[in-house]
Amino acid sequence: MTPQSDIDETLPAFPAPRSAACPFAPSPELRALAERGPVTRVRSWGGSTPWAVTGHAEQKELLSDPRLSVDFAAPNFPSPIDPAHSHGGGGDLSFVGMDDPEHARLRRMVSGTFTIKRVEAMRPMVQRITDDFIDRMLEGPKPADLVQALALPLPSMVISEMLGVPYDDHEFFQANSKLLVSATAGAAERGAAHAALSGYLDDLVTQKTAKPADDLVSKLAARVRTGELTAREAANMGVLLLLGGHETTANMISLGTLALLQHPEQLAAVRETDDPRVVVDAVEELLRYLTIVHLGRRRTALEDIEVAGHTIPAGDGVILLGELANRDPGVFADPDRLDITRNARRHQAFGGGTHHCVGQPLARMELQVLYPTLLRRVPTLRAAIPLEDVKFKYDAVIYGLHELPVTW
Template sequence: MSTAPRADTAATGTPAFPDPRSSACPFGVSPEMRTLTDRGPVSRVTSWGGSTPWVVTSHTEQKTLLADPRLSAVFSHPGFPSPVDPEKAGRATADMSFVGMDDPEHSRLRRMVSGVFTVKRIEAMRPVVQKLTDDFIDTMLDGPRPVDLVQALALPIPSLVISELLGVPYEDHHFFQTNSRTIVSATAGAEARHTAHSDLAEYLDDLVGRKTSAPGDDLLSALAARITAGEITRREAAAMGVLLLLGGHETTANMISLGTLLLLEHPAQLATVRDTDDPKVVAAAVEELLRYLSIVHLGRRRTALEDIEIAGRTIRAGDGVILLGELANRDPRVFPDPDTLDITRDARPHLAFGAGTHHCVGQPLARMELQVIYPTLFRRIPTLRAAIEVEQVPFKYDAVIYGIHELPVTW
């Protein structure tokens, strides 16, 4: 997968996509991406293999299309905008479980796991996440300085939490974290990413098999019971396990480290998060960080199954469509002064978790973890600061889930 910029195509006059986030503004949208907004809410780009999919930049049109069943999430459709070789797209769909499916199959599989991520169930886990956070901060305070916040806090907490939910042994975290990094890498080849998927799927398949004979109180055991009942296949269960394991730690870990650095760059807003005893203030801050950072890159990609009229354009059946959440989340018609971080604004209309039937199933868990970790970190270590300049921070320009490779901090 490549995110290298491409020159505009003279024949079409369309701008190139994707274009990497600029090191000149690591927390924002690159100037090149801004030009897509200037072309209107729906326009063409030149992308992988010379294809010319539609790009949707506005908030209103994205929310409408994400709820439109005429757009398909199946990777193997001709015209689907993807860096993956079309003949391998069917294999990629299987790798990604219900993320790459349409209803009714998408909803059938999604319902099997969504009950674990209800707000009520996730809220019951808040004391566990609070204790984990305090324990890891205790270890940080007792250890040497500077310390890498990614390895000391941001990565292990969501990894532990999703491992517990799924029933995955946390002692295997180096294995699944390494493979996850390969899967979301923008520089790894298609075969390397498929191998990482296969290794994780084989690992989860073995776990599901063991849960069949010795079930526990976890999601993989629940899926194993569905296999026994004939509701799903073992391969489907393993694929869902891969999806949830990857999504349950990779995105949240990046939000923890990236959001921490962003708040360190905005000390007044950091102080508000640190000093408040109002959970609504913290919740609003988390929503604004999710909006502002928009860490999922390359957009939510679809194929039109029928002709769709929108914003004065006609998206024809078979056309590829890319919905860019980072631009929707900077839409000034929805978020006034969108390039300003403002934790007091109502950022809840953001599309960081998508919308429609494919919205992120684990969003209650991600929100809760962030609501616990940010204020606890700044209260426990009020003098926390980055040990290097922002210009020296190794941002993940080489990944489709944006974040930070390493964040040395001290106090």
Template sequence: MTPSPALDTEAAEAPAFPDPRSAVCPFDPSPELRDLARLGPVSRVRSWGESTPWVVTSHAEQKTLLSDPRLSAQFTHPNYPSPVDPRHAGGVRPDMSFVAMDDPDHARLRRMVSGVFTVKRIEAMRPVVQRIVDDFLDRMLAGPNPADLVKSFALPIPSLVISELLGVPYEDHEFFQVNSKTIVSTVADAGQRQEAYTQLSAYLDDLVGKKIGAPADDLLSKLAERVGTGELTRGQAAAMGVLLLLGGHETTANMITLGTLLLLEHPEQLAVVRDTDDPAVVAGAVEELLRYLSIVHLGRRRTAVEDIEIAGKTIRAGDGVILLGELANRDPEVFPSPDTFDITRDARHHQAFGAGTHHCVGQPLARMELQVIYPTLFRRIPTLRAATGTDRIPFKYDAVIYGVHELPVTW
């Protein structure tokens, strides 16, 4: 189909896709990103080379499109709007299992793991997570002061939790943490990302093979059983393991540190989280932290497989689409005074975990971990504070999952 002259003009005049964050306000979307919202809920941007994908900035339109089967999550479409420069090393992208699939294949594979992440099963893990959190706080308090909250607390806790859930030996945590960090990096080239994915996939493939011969009570063993029945190949099971291992520790670790830093900058709200005996208050605070921080950094990326009419625009089949959750979560139509951090607001409609069929399968686990971690951290260390100014903290402007590389704290 030949594009209309209006569409040609809109693409030709599209602004460059901006950096999502600015050092001026590291907790907020960048001023340039906010400018996109002022163009309307759906507009064009210029991305890598001559690519001009659509960006969707409003909460309502994002919720609609994330549930629309005419948008494909597959990375292999020619105009897929890559978050990193696809021209590096031929644009190689790792296959991230069902995250990069459409239904029915997506739904079939997702069902194989979703039962492990039900709210009931995750709640049964809460005492275990509480013990893990207390143990790492004991270690941190017995160690050097100042300490790096990332290395001593935020990264090891979700790594250990997801390792035990999957059946991955925690003693290998440095290996999977280093490779995970490369996979989500925007400054590593595609060859480095592919190599990191290959190493992690081979590691998980070997573990699946071991589980086939000696199953245990863990998720990888359940996937290995599916390999035995012919429902999965070992490669598919390994890819699912990579996805869950990466998603299970990288995102939560960044939320722990970024949320801690934000609460330290709002001591009155920190005191509420620390002192309350009401689980609902803590749960509400976690939802507001998820809304306000929106750590999925470069948007959820899709390709239209059919024409879609939305917000007065026509997204043509083959067009790339970027859905900016950090702007949906600051939409004043849904969240009054959206730039105000307020743990008393009802933030449950945020899209930090996405929406539609691809919403994050592990969100009950992430919520529960954060609900345990924030109040425990501040009760156990009531004098906790950052050991350096915010302007000296290395934020992750170089990754698709936002956070900080390190957070020096003292008490």
């Protein structure tokens, strides 16, 4: 960490809060950062001075560069959370905090479950679950909180089915997951949340070892029996998949719905189309426009790296700002406009390289089912409060909504 007396106060501060006037857009300070160039130093937690990468091309290049490490335990790793709140540890979230070859070894054990073919086979199940939750919402009081009625339970139930986690335990794992993605929870709270989830998954692995079923935790338990995994590795993989399988998609559901409600002509196009390609393109554009991983993807340079005329020295932290790459005007025309007719497939909402999101086929499919189903079944859906009163997750590493009161 840089001594306080050596900090260059002229460097831009990072992170910078979003503007409440433009809650769907990166902060004005980040936009100014992009104008400085595709690669620049910033001031972050405790006086650290990592490199911020804002350009689309530069991020695509670096996301595939093996000279960048994702090891959370590296000395200068640029944590997305103030170290005063972090309980971190490289293995806490399994292979997302590991480099190859260990990352590849563990990832291969679960990646087959998330292939496009296998995920597509789940579409009828996801459709049934979506309709069931919408039925319950329509039968309940108005206004309803879309987060609690639909956005959070849908992906929670789907990932529970895949993993073999009892959905009856959803309040437990949702509450602890919320603490893990909080940017303001204390270190003790975060540590206790991780310990609770890890212990829960460890017990479940033990149960599945004795009585296996057709689910992913049972497959991990089988690898523990053969010695391919330790019990702790299996539990941490379970925590990662459970957390990633519902938190990110839940936030995309609520935030994407709100974005469409703010753009009624685009909402109508999604609601009224019979063409699945229109829905596919709408989902990709919402992923680009919203970019819920809004504090960047973090790395540490293992060697000197030349990029965009700069040398990133070995040992320096690097922050890849996907929300700026996804609004790079050289790649996306008029990038601050939501346009579901554009080809947004080049977005980097799921990262890139060997560390791209393993669950992206599942997230895409769930969103492709959810948005048109909700809008067709509730054609008069509208927000029950003004935009300025909506509670956005400015306090979390995954951007979204704390709640979204809706009526119809």
